[in-house]
Amino acid sequence: MTVRRSLAALAGCTALVVAVTGTSSASATGGGSPDVLPPRDGWASLDGGTTGGAGADAAHTYTVxxxxxxxxxxADSGDAPRIIKVKGTLNATAExxxxxxxxxxxxxRYLADYDPAVWGRDTPVSGAQEDLRAASAARQGAAIKVKVPGDTTIVGVGKDAGIVGxxxxxxxxxxxxxxxxxxxxxxxxFPQWDPTDGATGAWNSEYDSMVVYGSTHVWVDHNTFTDGEHPDSSLPSYYGEVYQQHDGELDVVxxxxxxxxxxxxxxxHDKTLMIGNSDSAGGTDRGRLRVTLHHNVFRDIVERAPRVRFGQVDAYNNHYVVPVGGxxxxxxxxxxxxxxxxKNAFTLPAGVSxxxxxxxWKEAPVTADANYVNGKRVDLIAVHNAEMPEETLTSGAGWTPGLRTRVDDPRTLPGMLARHAGAGKRR
Incomplete structure (x- = not known):
């Protein structure tokens, strides 16, 4: 029996206090209180629940x-549960x-070599500068990507804990x-220029803030995902296309x-949250990708909040603040x-239907009811089908969510989530 399974009975508690002493190689501290997902709180509560690093001993409790x-x-060795407390802002690209x-x-030189006026738009780029770009990108990837072991809690300390880059x-x-x-x-x-992407080509980037890849029992709670000091509006353009340096904020794939x-x-952000990254991944994704999204704020998001392939996704009690343009x-x-x-709330600006x-994107049934737009209840499927008959949606996803701890009146969500959602606002 794993530590998570043995602690499942304690999942109704909001925290499990572990007394710890001593130090370890990454500045361990003398205390920890890893939070445990409450029972019935979405898909991650199924089959034993999600406890993260609950039960970590002194040698595996850190402040970084x-x-x-x-x-x-x-990277510290061993499979023991670990608690990692983040203090302040950690910068992965400080240099x-x-x-x-x-x-x-x-x-x-890269821009000169692959200028569409020189290279054209029919062939993917190749050659010395593209090879060096790829090598540079590999160095960045190795520096900024970190693998998170199982039975782990990563939690920010206070209101200003975070990770940049x-x-x-x-x-x-x-x-x-x-x-x-x-x-x-x-x-x-080091985004890659792809002259064959669309009619005019595009710059393609990598690196999401968080990727859940082939993993199970993951709870992502009270975080703030943002482009911070580098919004898309600040990015330059080359070859007439935005030099896109962002990928997603959270992917579940x-x-x-x-x-x-x-x-x-x-x-x-633009392409924000993707659940399932390929139409051809049915062999791995069919019957999986069960995700619950509740009490989140999606503010000034262009698309993918989320985009879903396969899986059963329950999105309720979220607030969507739609941008004026784009x-x-x-x-x-x-x-x-x-x-x-x-029971989601949408705040739409004038002129956005x-x-x-x-x-x-593909033929698939959807359940969308009891949602509110600018304070009024709206049948999203009916409105969509009336205005976009070329892509008629079928109502009824074929299942009924049962893993919900609380369901709030959508009209209360804008004020409630402004006070309580995001980093530094834990209830």
């Missing part, structure tokens, strides 16, 4: 104040992009809790399962998705 200390704490550049890489990789493990962090999106120093994301803020959609209905979207909230 730098990115290097976090990497050391995560700047130049620290990752491969010898001989020259961005000005890092990417938490929750890959192939079970039982992880991440709470109370401000996660500023990684800025890809490749057979991941039993995930609850609650009381987070997702802000100021909005594409909130819920993306994708391959074999079974999305339930209930509620018909855009849902976006049909």
């Amino acid at each position: 104040t730098t990115w290097e200390e976090l990497r050391a704490a995560l 700047g992009c130049g620290a990752f550049e491969a010898d001989g890489y020259d961005f000005d 890092g990417s938490l990789q929750i890959q192939g493990v079970d039982n992880v809790v991440v709470r109370n962090l401000t996660l500023e999106s990684p800025l890809d120093c 490749r057979g991941a399962d039993l995930v609850t994301a609650s009381w987070n803020v997702f802000a100021d 909005y594409q959609y909130s819920f993306g209905i994708g391959q074999e998705s079974q999305l339930v979207a209930q 509620a018909a855009k909230i849902l976006k049909k």
Whole structure:
């Protein structure tokens, strides 16, 4: 029996206090209180629940104040539960992009070599500068990506704990809790130019703030995901296209399962939250990708809040504050998705129709009822189908969520979530 299973009976508590003493290689502290997901709180509460590092001993309880200390704490040997408390802001790219550049890489040379007027738009880029760009990108990836072991809690201390430019990789493990962090999106120093992407080409970037890849029992709670000091509006353009240096904020992909994301803020981003990353991944994703999203704020998000392929996703009691310009959609209905979207609140600016909230990518049923737009109850499917008959949606996802601890009146969500959602606002 794992520690998580043995602690399942304690999941109704909001914290489990562990007395610890001594130190370890990444500045361990003398105390820990890892939070435990309450019973019935979304999909992550199923099959034994999610306890993270509850039960960690002194040797596996850490306080980290730098990115290097976090990497050391995560890499510390052994399979014992661990609690990692983040104090202050950890900067994964403090030395700047130049620290990752491969010898001989020259961005000005890159721009000259692959200018569409020279290279054209029919062939993917290749050659010396593209090879050096890829080598530079590999250096950045190795520096900013960290793997999170199973039976781990990462929790921010106080109201100003966070990570800038890092990417938490929750890959192939079970039982992880991440709470109370401000996660500023990684800025890809070396986006790739793809002249064949669309009619005019595009810059493509990597690195999400957090990726749940093939993992189970993951609770993401009271965090703030943001582009911080580098919003898309601040990015330059080359070849007439935005030099896109951001990927997603949170991705749940490749057979991941039993995930609850609650009381987070997702802000100021384009492609925000993807659940299932490929239409061809049915072999790994079908019957999995069960995700609950509740009491989150999606503010000034362009699209993917979330986009769903496969899986059963329960999105309820979230508040969507739609930007004035550039909005594409909130819920993306994708391959074999079974999305339930209930009792959410939407704040739409003048000129943006509620018909855009849902976006049909593939034929799949969806449940969307009791949602409110600007304080009024709106049938999102009916509005969408009336205004967009070319992509008619079918009502009824075919299942009824049962793992909910509280369901609030959608009209109370804007004020409630402004006070309580995000890092530093834990209830």
